[in-house]
Amino acid sequence: MSIQGQKVAVITGASQGIGEGLVTAYRKLGYAVVATSRTIAESQDPGVLTVRGDIADPATAERVIAAGVERFGRIDTLVNNAGIFVSKPFTDYTQADYDAVTGVNLGGFFRITQLAIARMLQQGDGGHVVQISTSLVDHASSDVPAVLASLTKGGLQSATKALAIEYATRGIRSNAVALGIIRTPMHAEEYHEALAALHPVGRIGEVDDVADAVVYLEKAPFVTGAILHLDGGQSAGH
Secondary structure (H helix, E strand, C coil), X not given: XXXXXXXXXXXXXXXXXXXXXXXXXXXXXXXXXXXXXXXXXXXXXXXXXXXXXXXXXXXXXXXXXXXXXXXXXXXXXXXXXXXXXXXXXXXXXXXXXXXXXXXXXXHHHHHXXXXXXXXXXXXXXXXXXXXXXXXXXXXXXXXECCHHHHHHHHHHHHHHHHHHHHCHHHCEEEEEEXXXXXXXXXXXXXXXXXXXXXXXXXXXXXXXXXXHHHHHHHCCCCCCCCEEEECCCHHHCC
């Protein structure tokens, strides 16, 4: 069980890479964590509850929030980190690509965010929702054709602002972090040099960079509706 007064964060896509880094970061902040992904292993840390499931399925969202409330008693933060990125020329996208990307990036955001905010409202002492987006939404690149990412993550960025305004007077904040390319298992080592060159600063980002940005937003009570670009300068220009 949670310690009285301990805050609780829910993190999707939490089994590796950025999600795994976010679990560690929130534990360091003293939060209990509900971590979910399709393949997540059980945690030996009593402050981390893992729930397996496909976040594109609304039933997974129901299980994750119910399990978190049952185990820890409350939900204070939701980080919508789960996402699928498929880069293809627009006319090469298949129906399966569309279904997979919209299912996780939009469906995976929608139900769990509804349930988390409903719980925050019930608790009555505020909360925080964070979306993980991509810098390509604001700065499209011919080197990385990614209409499905723009369609879904662009929608999330708009929703981020809409949620911030809808719940501003009730203490629930909503922010997003728009990423450049981050060093994770998604990107093979042999491509790192080429990927680094896409960023004005000449390197790719690290998982710790993302965790630091989300922790900043967590600790910034006057910041809501923000899209924080963590992209090595990509969104500023080339």
